[in-house]
Amino acid sequence: MTIDTSLPAPGQASAAGAASAAHEPVLPGEHFERLRAELSGDLVLPGEDGWDSARAAWQLLVDQHPAAVVVAADVHDVATTVACARRLGLHVAPQSTGHAAGALGPLTDTILLRTARLDGIAIDAEARTARVGAGVTAAALAAAVAEHGCAAVSGMAPSVGVVGSTLGGGLGWLARSHGLGVNSILSIDAVDAQGHVIRVDAEHHADLFWAVRGGIAPVIVTAIELQLHEIGELHAGALMWPLERAADVAHAWREWIEELPEAVTSLARVLRYPPIPEIPDFLRARSFVAVEAAIQADAATAASLLQPLRDLRPELDSVRPMSPAELSTVHGDPAHPAPGFGEAVVLTDITAASMDALIDVALEPSSQSLLSIELRHLGGRTAPGGTAGGVVSAIDGAGLVFAVGLVPFPGALAAVKDAATAVADRMQPFASSAVVKNFAERPTAAATLYGIDAERLRRVACAWDPEGVIRVGHPLDGPLAAPVKRDTPPVLD
Ligand SMILES: Cc1cc2nc3c(=O)[nH]c(=O)nc-3n(C[C@H](O)[C@H](O)[C@H](O)COP(=O)(O)OP(=O)(O)OC[C@H]3O[C@@H](n4cnc5c(N)ncnc54)[C@H](O)[C@@H]3O)c2cc1C
Known part of the structure; x- marks a missing residue:
């Protein structure tokens, strides 16, 4: 399918002037009504029924205000939306859930294209x-x-x-x-x-x-x-101890991962559960140090691998045989939209010194406003040197620290931000230059994310989308990310 592209691109024409001189001017509202008629899915404009739910991101800290929302039902809807955006001098931002809405930047002059219905x-x-x-x-x-x-x-x-x-x-x-x-x-x-x-x-x-x-x-x-x-046999779950055991458990985990096969992926974390009804009784308002692990091995091998940690007598032990489909329950991520703020740092090595620093900051009073401070064990097939794939195919580091807090009301943001930033700052002496895009929650410069590949990436992006019609998370800085400029502001009726 090909859409007529002999139309002005973003920044090249005023919205009202988008209609050919040979035709009567077409107002943006009329373009939107034509789009609505062509879609199998839905167009929702500001003020219409369903506007707030259509524009809502999973990340509740982000209040999205696009020019319009299209809920696409098929590929034709996507292509039709792009064509309409070009006519109006607008951008199109694809969004599935909006987990990474914070990395998208402002949606001024942008049609938000929700993809949830493309669920085949x-x-x-x-x-x-x-x-x-x-x-x-x-x-x-x-x-x-x-x-x-x-x-x-x-x-x-x-x-x-x-x-x-x-x-x-x-x-x-x-x-x-x-x-x-x-x-x-x-x-x-x-x-x-x-x-x-x-x-x-x-x-x-x-x-x-x-x-x-x-x-x-x-x-x-x-x-x-x-x-x-x-995937063969799999055992996964969490071992949890009261927070007072943080130092000995964290160091035991650090020693444990030194000899682990690639079949084991694990992390250590400090968890502070809030006093909210969604949390089960036995966890609510309590703080723990935990090790979570997924072990691809038979029961005997998994038990033998876990023994050094079980020798530390965890209060809770949920490691059990699991199907890969159940793995997404292990980390306890919220199933429903939530307001959260997090900071990440990649560590070059997981050493006694870096672990001491992490435990110190995790136990500071300021960290009480964080839900979780975790250290994921990297290495194995996440390390550079394997298959050459796309621009990012590996993480150059031994561990990923991620500190995150829930922000139940706007006034709580400052404390969560300060606490997450304090963790990131404390880990800087041990940080590698790697930045993991999925854990960068705010727009991050291309040079930071992609290093020397940023320029090649820019050339590819410019070749495919010279006018910057499509807007995605962590937009490239420079011309592609420049706001749309019009001679006449559009009237969105
Ligand atoms: C609670 C939570 C837990 C997480 N856990 C992990 C984890 O364990 N591991 C991990 O790697 N990441 C994790 N993440 C990060 C997550 O993977 C990223 O936020 C990711 O971008 C979310 O994708 P999404 O489609 O759900 O979000 P969206 O916000 O819908 O999309 C994110 C970005 O993906 C791109 N995109 C989406 N759809 C399209 C499309 N159709 N065409 C082109 N580009 C598109 C765009 O750049 C868009 O801005 C977690 C995030 C949260 C909030």
Whole structure:
């Protein structure tokens, strides 16, 4: 399908002047009504019924105010929306769940394109591949592929979108054995900034295939094809101790991970549960040090691997045989939209000194406003040097610190921000230069995210979307990210 692209691009024409001189001027409102008529899905404009739910991001700290929201029902809706945006001199921002809404930046002059209804999953059990629509969540994919005895490499949270999370890296429970999720991408179906439907893989548009995997997607992905993996026996869960045991447990975990096979992915964390009814009685308002682990091994091997930690007599031990589909329950991420603020730091090494620093800051009174301070064990297949894939295919570091707090009311933000920043600052002496895109919650410069690849990425993005029609998280700084300029402001009626 090809859409007429002989129309002004963002920044090239006033909205009212977008109509050809040979025709009567078409007001933006009329363009939107034509768009509404052409869509199988929905167009929601400011003030209309459903506006607040249509524009709401999963990340409740972000209050999104786009020019319009399109809830796409199919690929045609996506292409039609791009064409309409070009006519109006607007951008289009694809969004599945809005977990990463904080990295998107302001949505002025932007149509927010919600993809949740593009939720098809087609599995080829023989080839062990899945074609996953842009609106599919990690939990839905995990459940679907488990029926075929497979697993997808994804992040730890069930509610994130597969496309957004995988394009951004995808660091989860299979990380050390199977690497980042982004390396499982076989191909991408997309609508480009001109409205063309394209397929992107190693043979087709290799430059774009490189750029979208871990970098910038200057296209709207409508589906993604993923390599699935057969996972053998799996044991996973958490061991938890009262917070007073933080130092000895954390150091025991540090020594434990030194000899671990790649079949084990684990993390250590300090957890402070708030006094809210959603938290089970036995955890509510209590603080713990915990080790969470996913071990791909039979029961005897898993038990023997865990013994040094169990010797520390955890108060709670939930490690049990699990199917890969259940893995997303281990980390306890919220299932429903939540307001959260987090900071991340990649560590070059997990040493006694870096662990001491982390424990010190985690036990400070200021850290009481944080829900979780965790240290994920990296290495294994997450380390550089494996398969050369897209612009980001590995993480150069031994561990990822992530400090996050819930912000139940606006006044709580300052304390959470200060506490998360304090953790990040304290870990700076041990930090590598790596920044993991999925854990960068605010717009981050391309040079910081991609290093020397930022310039090549910019060239690819400019080639595919010279006018910057498509707006994605962590927008490239410079011309592509420049706001749309019009001679006459649009009248959005
Ligand atoms: C509670 C929580 C837990 C998390 N846990 C993990 C984890 O364990 N591991 C991990 O790796 N990450 C994790 N993340 C980070 C998460 O993977 C990123 O926020 C990711 O970007 C979310 O993708 P999404 O599609 O759900 O979000 P969205 O905000 O909908 O999309 C994020 C970005 O992805 C891109 N994108 C989405 N859809 C499209 C599309 N159709 N076409 C082109 N680009 C698109 C855009 O840049 C968009 O701005 C977590 C986040 C939260 C809030």
